Amino acid sequence: MSLSRLAIAMDIGGTNLRYAVVNESATILAKGVTETFEFEGKEAVIRRILDAARTALSWADTKPVAIGLALASPVDPVTGVMQMPPNILSLQGYSPIKDLQDNLDIPVVAANDATLAALGEYKYGIKKSVSNMVYLTISTGVGGGQIIDGKIYNGSRGFAAEWGHLTLDFEGHQCNCGSNGCFETYCSGPAIVRIAEEMLAETALKSSLNKHLGKLTPQKLASAARDGDQFSIEVWDKIGRYLGVALSVILNTLDPDVIVIGGGVSSALDLMMKTAESEVKTRALYPYTNNIPVTTAKLGDDSGLIGAAALAFDNIN
Numbered sequence: 001m002s003l004s005r006l007a008i009a010m011d012i013g014g015t016n017l018r019y020a021v022v023n024e025s026a027t028i029l030a031k032g033v034t035e036t037f038e039f040e041g042k043e044a045v046i047r048r049i050l051d052a053a054r055t056a057l058s059w060a061d062t063k064p065v066a067i068g069l070a071l072a073s074p075v076d077p078v079t080g081v082m083q084m085p086p087n088i089l090s091l092q093g094y095s096p097i098k099d100l101q102d103n104l105d106i107p108v109v110a111a112n113d114a115t116l117a118a119l120g121e122y123k124y125g126i127k128k129s130v131s132n133m134v135y136l137t138i139s140t141g142v143g144g145g146q147i148i149d150g151k152i153y154n155g156s157r158g159f160a161a162e163w164g165h166l167t168l169d170f171e172g173h174q175c176n177c178g179s180n181g182c183f184e185t186y187c188s189g190p191a192i193v194r195i196a197e198e199m200l201a202e203t204a205l206k207s208s209l210n211k212h213l214g215k216l217t218p219q220k221l222a223s224a225a226r227d228g229d230q231f232s233i234e235v236w237d238k239i240g241r242y243l244g245v246a247l248s249v250i251l252n253t254l255d256p257d258v259i260v261i262g263g264g265v266s267s268a269l270d271l272m273m274k275t276a277e278s279e280v281k282t283r284a285l286y287p288y289t290n291n292i293p294v295t296t297a298k299l300g301d302d303s304g305l306i307g308a309a310a311l312a313f314d315n316i317n
């Protein structure tokens, strides 16, 4: 296996379209970003994807083996068709694979972006010899992916590992998916802010955050907690309990070697883990009572691009 092989990786989201040339050591040799401009409609978005792919191909000094696409959508594992992409609805029912292959004469493979972030972390991030891994990304929403016996698991329809929609409270907060009480409605960035504002309106505690009411962010809550603000510590304790319940369900159903947590909110994981661990000890089965296999992601914002490149190399071997 030569280390000189290259792949084009593209991470196509509702806000940004990121593209890169990546080698087999997962080094990003060149990368660019443009806005997706989803509001301009399907044809304009497709044109932008083709332009970005052409630009990335022009950066490569040897012909890349394939293009790997990380799509912000459940993706049919056979056809690459995007199914109800929540933030790129104009591409509903569309697979970018054929247009890219026909126009650029290069093999193209695609999968869900969080699934590919899982693959990227599995192959290049955690650097542990494991077979079964769960990846959770906690940011504006909660998504994820999973590796079973060393391979990504998409499910039959591309909807596997949607951890954000685990029901934590069947009478709970309304979720965008149509259900209520989903994990995402308690642990995503916007959910954390909502819960903090509800708690701040009710608490008798003095908090440095009172002056930020209406303008709270997870970052402000994390930095106040690290400065010893008791109210903020209680917010993270509460969010940690929800996280712990979700982790317990995942551990009890999949028995993974490790759960890797990424996304913007993962930078506050240490603030949540005390109560999360206590929930896991109460709720998860015997193997996890003294050993909670949770770690933070290592690849940051590039995990989707690196996973897309890994998929491209895997499918060409």
Ligand SMILES: [Zn+2]
Binding pocket: 164, 165, 175, 176, 177, 178, 179, 180, 182, 184
């Ligand atoms: Zn939901």
